[in-house]
Amino acid sequence: MTTFPFELCPEALLRLMPMHLALDHDGLILSAGATLNRLMGEGGLVGARFADHFDLRHEAGAATVPGLLATSGARLQLGARGRADLAFRGLAVPMGPGEGALVNLSFGIGVVEAVRRFALTEADFAPTDLTVELLYLYEAKTAVLDELRALNARLQGDKVVAEEQALTDALTGLRNRRGLDLAAEVVADPDFALVHLDLDLFKQVNDEMGHAAGDHVLLVVARILREESRKGDTVARIGGDEFVILMPGLTDPAAALTRVERIIARLSEPIDYADAQARIGASAGVVLSSTADGADMTRLLAQADAALYVAKRAGRGRAFLWGPDMAVE
Amino acid sequence: MNVLINRAIQCFLRDVWGMGVWCDVARAAGLSPRGFEPLLDYPADLTHHLLAAASVRLNRGRDDLLExxxxxxxxxPSRAAVRRLLRFGGISFHDFLQSLEDLPARARLALPELALxxxxxxxxxxxxFRLSIAPGFIGAGPVALGLLRAMADDxxxxxxxEPEGMDTDGAAVLTIRLLDATHGEGRAFVLGAL
Incomplete structure (x- = not known):
């Protein structure tokens, strides 16, 4: 191997490695980079002992020159004695046979924090060092994230508004209250039945089997209500376990009750969920627009609600038709 | 660049000329005054409509507006992040100029979609110095002129x-004569401000 002896003047070493330490064989600091001197403060490092200022993490008692050189050029992790805020990564190489060690240090991943804490400038790093690029990227990332965060906040706001304006219930896909009102406004047939349906025992399913089971039951209920609806009907979920069905073309109380009782019978069948069965049922209040003297939708819903109240009081699984004798709030 | 330019025009009109001007321009360009979201793509010709509308509303030439x-x-102040990212280009204006060729790569590092x-x-x-801007980005010349002027102040x-030449396809050549590198105080820049 051809040797390639050359000398580096101290100024060149300082410019090349602003965080270097040149140690003699006994561990005395011969030269220290300006940036390192600035960080460690107090009169500079030259003339001090390496082991008095630095320790090696993960390598007990190796802060001697032979100890450093024994690492054979592997990455070192160093701490500054008495300075929990400083940590370095480093590399130690021999300066010449029996002549001590040259140690070059850098901040590693702690660099962003170190630049801020010690107010480091571009001049503290060698021009070949990518620290400034790293800081640039860090700021660019932060700026982009800030924009994205603001964008997300705006989109979240939009989503809330959109959901409020939506006509469907997000879980079941049935109409929501708004959707029901809109359907009622455009119903062409003046004669219709309005059914207010409330699930029985639904709270127990939620409490005993969990909300996932509850959601599943609601989906099955929605499917049954869809299957039982006829062309022109509107099915809406207007509360946790409350549903309303608008059935145009119905004037006969008996026919309306027959349809509703059939729905209740289907809803009372056990619903499989995981390895268990959920058992619910339903009660219903029914009102016919033909018997309500042109009452508006709000009034009709209140009447259906009053009939539902009576049905609930009469026990589970019942459907009652509204009558003038029923109190309406 | 499309992902940011529309938004930049919106913020410029809003911050410098006021909300009313922005709303007028948006409506004239057929947009909701709500405007653009950053980082989303919009049709390319929207930028032209926007600039044309702003030019009419403010009675100023398009290139003046871009500058x-x-x-x-x-x-x-609302664009402090842009200024800081540009200042990473060098410790002096001379250094900054010499880093300009790296600017497209730097921009891509920040945002891969950002093609300068x-x-x-x-x-x-x-x-x-003579800065040549490749074609493809309409209006790049005047924007660069205004940006370099502000960076020199900074x-x-x-x-x-001085613009030496500006083509309709966006290509431009600017000459920059550095009369005094330390004429004024400039604005402070510390690396670790965040």
């Missing part, structure tokens, strides 16, 4: 900036 936009990007035109810098005399340098 002001360039200055705004560096000097307005290629930049070439010649240095024909000690105090003279560094405290006294410069003479």
């Amino acid at each position: 002001d936009l360039g200055t705004y990007l560096v000097s307005h 035109p290629d930049l070439r810098l010649e240095h024909p005399a000690a105090d003279l 560094y405290g340098a006294l410069v003479l900036l």
Whole structure:
């Protein structure tokens, strides 16, 4: 191997490695980079002992020159004695046979924090060092994230508004209250039945089997209500376990009750969920627009609600038709 | 660049000329005054409609507006992040100029979708620089003019900036004469401000 002896003047070493330490064989600091001197403060490092200022993490008692050189050029992790805020990564190489060690240090991943804490400038790093690029990227990332965060906040706001304006219930896909009102406004047939349906025992399913089971039951209920609806009907979920069905073309109380009782019978069948069965049922209040003297939708819903109240009081699984004798709030 | 330019025009009109002007321009360009979201793509011709509408509303030439936009990007407090990212280019205006060729790569590092035109810098005399902007980005010349002027101020340098040529396809050549690198105080820049 051809040797390639050359000398580096101290100024060149300082410019090349602003965080270097040149140690003699006994561990005395011969030269220290300006940036390192600035960080460690107090009169500079030259003339001090390496082991008095630095320790090696993960390598007990190796802060001697032979100890450093024994690492054979592997990455070192160093701490500054008495300075929990400083940590370095480093590399130690021999300066010449029996002549001590040259140690070059850098901040590693702690660099962003170190630049801020010690107010480091571009001049503290060698021009070949990518620290400034790293800081640039860090700021660019932060700026982009800030924009994205603001964008997300705006989109979240939009989503809330959109959901409020939506006509469907997000879980079941049935109409929501708004959707029901809109359907009622455009119903062409003046004669219709309005059914207010409330699930029985639904709270127990939620409490005993969990909300996932509850959601599943609601989906099955929605499917049954869809299957039982006829062309022109509107099915809406207007509360946790409350549903309303608008059935145009119905004037006969008996026919309306027959349809509703059939729905209740289907809803009372056990619903499989995981390895268990959920058992619910339903009660219903029914009102016919033909018997309500042109009452508006709000009034009709209140009447259906009053009939539902009576049905609930009469026990589970019942459907009652509204009558003038029923109190309406 | 499309992902940011529309938004930049919106913020420029809003911050410099006021909300009313922005709303007028947006409506004239057939947009909701709500405007653009950053980082989303919009049809390319929207930028032209927007600039045309702003030009009419403010009774100013399009290039004048673009130059002001360039200055705004560096000097307005609401764009502090842009100014800081540009200042990472070097410790002096001279250094900054020499880093301009790296600017497209730097922009891509920040945001991969951000495609800036290629930049070439010649240095024909000690105090003279010539910046060539590759075609493809309509309006890049005037924006660069305003931006460089503001960056010179930021560094405290006294410069003479002149467009040597501007093509309709966006290609432009600017000459920059650095009269005094330390003319003024400039604005402070510390690396670790965040």
